[in-house]
Amino acid sequence: MSDEAVVTMTGVAKRFGGVVALAGVDFSVRAGEVHALLGENGAGKSTLINVLSGVITDYEGTVAVDGSPVRFAGPAAAQAAGIATIHQELDLVPGLSVAENLVLGREPRTRLRTVDRRAMLRTAREQLGRLGADLDPRRLLGSLRVGEQQLVEIAKALLLDARVLIMDEPTAALADAEVRRLFATIAGLRREGVGVVYISHRMEEIEQIADRATVLRNGSVAGTVRPGETDRGRIISLMVGRSAESLFDVAAAPDGPADREPLLEVDALSVRPKTVRPGRSEPTGVTLTVGAGEIVGLAGLMGAGRTELLETLFGAGSPGRRSGTVRLGGQPYAPRNPRAALRSGVGFVPEDRRRSALVLAHPTGRSIALAALGSLSTLGVVRRGRERAAVRGKMAELAIKAASAAAPVGSLSGGNQQKVIFARQLLVRPRLLLLDEPTRGVDIGAKAEIYRLLHRLAADGMGILLASSELPELLGVCDRVVVLRRGAVAADLTAADSTAEDILAAAMGVAVAGKDSR
């Protein structure tokens, strides 16, 4: 390892609207080093690598390659400068062979301008051999396992003379044996002088392969450490910080859990899906309760199975065999589809507004009324007056700011779009509300409003299960926090007695000195 940095980022800052994603970050990658990037969700890791890989072009600060400042016009420019990115979702064509994928867009030609298959296969064998990958380049890419596909992606990057390789959670979808092989490959890259930026939540991996680890927190560098020599607890406290949040003005002290009637009782719920989808963690023996009037948080790393659990509880999970029991208000509850869930009094605010909840071109009023049309109609004809009154009522109650109820949802701010989805769910008067990242992409003001709304709903006796990646949010808003790890419950914590460190430690499967997590 030389001390010469291939890439140096100095004072890089980026804001999205009013939100500061990066606040002056210094970061460098040396030739032949593995530099891990750590941080909570939303700490700025993605933004940082997006700047480095040319995806984000309007940032402040400088990026320098070999000491001379550059400003990439786009990902292609970054690639040309030797910075390649291996995304979680690989950029390969499943219908082409390994060799064809490797030379895609730069196929060697014969004199007749046809593809020189022999040269193509030779190049492919060379590259794969360099990585120690024992793969037949003639095989169809789609027939390879994920780990093998990843090797192809790495080989493709090296073929472009990559000097810095950014790997975003490369082991998330890999089996153990594949992880070992990947690490062997990374060791080989290091010997060849390639710098690797390694993003992962898995502490043991980082200790194993990273030379340095930079911890990001709220868009700033919280510290750079040598992973093998640093206590895990210290790294976690670097990730969490001690920032107090004043957003959560819990009006009244929550009732003790003892005097709450259980509303949702989940006992040993598991789902064995018909088709296993990579990156998904289905519920695995999940046991938890949500009382009437209680707000229970659902914590966990990306891919820990929070969304999958909520979807299962809403009848929208992966099809497959379920085991365990779920009771709602004492009655057995196993919704076949979202319609049945809504009828049982369960509402759901999904994570991805644009993909799962809204038609941006449709009018706000219609979007709010969509789930409640049954009760707003007589013999299938929508009663305009009743609908108008209901929509107006909810828009006023939630302070939804729109030019009018006819304005397309897409013209509203993120926070107001989120409130539209809340309004839609509340219009069907649920007993239990399932929320998946309800404050993502929402400005501070709307966040506070959503928190106040949640407390008001809970005070009225609604049970709320709130999945969130923001630890302060979970601790500030919830009565209890259930931590998921790989689909299973890793800890069930009382918010008042817990810290962000406790949650993160449980989510990462790390024992922190002095604290116990299941």
Added chain:
Amino acid sequence: MTDTRTPPGEEVAPAAGTVGLRGTAARWVHRPRSRRELLDRLFAVQSLFALVVVFVVAIAVSPRRGGEILFLDGGNLGNIVRAVSEIGIIAVGMTFVILLGGIDLSVGAILGLSAVGTATLMVDSGYGILPAVVVVLAIGLLFGALQGYATARLGIQSFIVTLAGLQVARGLARIWSGGLGIPIAYGDGPKEAPPAFEFLNGSINGVVPVPAVLFIAIGVAAIVVLRTTAFARHVYAIGGNEKAAKLSGVPVTRVKVAVFAIAGLLAAVAGIIHAGQLNQGSPNDGAGYELDAIAAVVIGGTSLAGGSGSMGGTLAGALLLGILNNILALNNIDANVQLLIKGLVIVAAAALQKLRNTVA
């Protein structure tokens, strides 16, 4: 489609069931503040506007006889609507399907099957008008519903399902008719259809053709359904974002089955009218009608991506195609050139929509 503009359905029918729309409509009328808003207003009535333009142009280029504009002759106007009535009725069903984000290629074949069915049942099987009509309508409805079920439950794209349905319906029609056209003779004897069936070929007061009346009635009913019912909202929601609709408790399967059933039923209605107008039912009837219906829907401003569009636009689109055909025929323009011009009009309509997407 996930851009932020108002769906055309809202624009053509701005009062479609949403609060505060009166204010919006008023704003459109009184203060076009920006160039963009002006464009919005223009596009909002795109198909209606185009219809008026084509109408005016038709008057201008119409041949005259003794100072009389032939195009405006009452009989001619009635004929235009009569000529488009079958395509128009099919296009009404097609609009539901396309709003849902699907496509139905089987409707022309269902029309053929229905025409054959009507003729065979009355002529060969000795059915009365009502039983024959009921059976044929039931077949169309069931055929469509099955296709809807296949799309919804098996998750096969409607393009594929209805492509298969097209073959099946055509095959059934050939088997049923023995591969030949079944002529309809009227009378009371055996192998004769009830003379009352001829009314489909007639006119009200000798001016307004019966098929035209049926087309307009069905079109108006569809406009009402699309504006007032929860079902219609569900159709728009599924077409706009199926996942969101499902998570909002919309009964996706049921709505899909219903929509394709409507398309099949209306194709059967068109088939019965077809048999009545031609006094026969042939297994090849209605070939390619599905494409003309799709053209009418597209000219009417409904997005093939689903979730945005209007029934009024489709009616205007169908009439526009009819006027176009008529005026070209009146001027003795070669039928092949007519096809060419029709193609250009479709492209122009689609281009206008694209322009709206990028500008507004």
